[in-house]
Amino acid sequence: MLCVTDKPEEGNAFGKATLADWQQVHGRLPPLLVRYLLSADQGDWFTRLVAYLLWVKKNAQGPWPMYINMLPKVDELTNLMNYRPDELEEFQSASFAALASQERTQIRDLHETLFSSSSGELKALKLADSLDDTVWGCCMVNSRGFSDVVNGETVSLLVPLADMANHSLSPNAAYRFNVEQDAFEISALQDVEVGTEACISYGCTGKDNRGLMRDYGFALPGNYNDRIPFSAGDDIASQLAAKAAGGTQGSQGRPSLDGWRLMATLGLGGRPSIGRYNLDTAADAARGDSEQDVAQRRRLAAVMSLNPFLRFPGLPRPGSGTAGIPEWSQTELQAERRSIDALLAQCSSMMASMPTSVETDEQLLAAAAAGGSGAGPQMNVRRQQAVRVRLENKNLLLAAQAVLQQYADSLS
């Protein structure tokens, strides 16, 4: 394995000693690389592990060439930093495109200042002849690196073969560094049937699909952390748009929904804390891969997206359904309906801003999976992944529309 630590100085379990052991087995490393790997103040664990991997890729013998050959090639990587500008359009999302180009800029800087064989600080090591080499190394460490805290020391590792385990919201296996055995272990958390995939948790349970795409290059169907970017309607752009459209949004102001009534209608329990409704418990109960769990997580993410617009009159109210919620006057009812309509209109306009339909996206993915020509010759792995992401974004909007419609129907 390749290992770097946050405390590489002598005397720590995984610093100098580990590097010395590695060299005994696999051969000497150049002094410049050893100095870089052991200097805590020069670069963080991430850049040190990338440097280590890039050197191993080009130079190490023994089992390393076989491992490197098993790793995906740069063309196969779907991490956001690897997207080209024309491929970014496939996300149909300004926020994914913005994050991707920010990532690309950062990686170009890192390449030029550190890894580049012609200009970087480590140029004598000839680690990266092109930007693609640096992108590859960074994506590998981002998406395949493990980290663990052992005796107070944070270790970051690349562990051949162990890094084949995929991420699951309901993992049946877990990893740890076993200090007594001096071994990295993946062990089952439960009985695992023959033929069942062993999955671990990447420890990314709080990441939305943008974060997952940035770090790993995949997105989760029904990611509970995803949020619809509803506008409060009080920013200048919305006010101007509302004015141009006849002033309805401006005159109505920020949408506001009765949180108690909405949750009772949707059959959701829980209560708000620190001004924010929390559905983590319900999301925790729907961590499986079944369509039902995916749909439930989307619905919960849709409700959580409405959080900024929820009010909870008469806090604290026990979660006892609609019982005890006072009758509304016609004026109050109309105000509530206007807010629902305003939020539904935002869903429709976000949906309309994406050029393809759910059906088209599904057909494109089915054609790509079947390997037919329906997806067109341009449908490389990054484009396919972007289509999956935009389809997920649309499904989240559909879930929000369903939630809002259910609430609207309950008021009539």
Ligand SMILES: C[S@@+](CC[C@H](N)C(=O)[O-])C[C@H]1O[C@@H](n2cnc3c(N)ncnc32)[C@H](O)[C@@H]1O
């Ligand atoms: C550590 S590797 C896991 C093994 C990987 N399948 C392989 O051998 O190349 C991490 C990569 O696997 C993929 N991956 C892991 N978990 C996934 C999941 N739940 N859904 C889709 N792709 C996943 C992503 O491409 C990620 O960057």
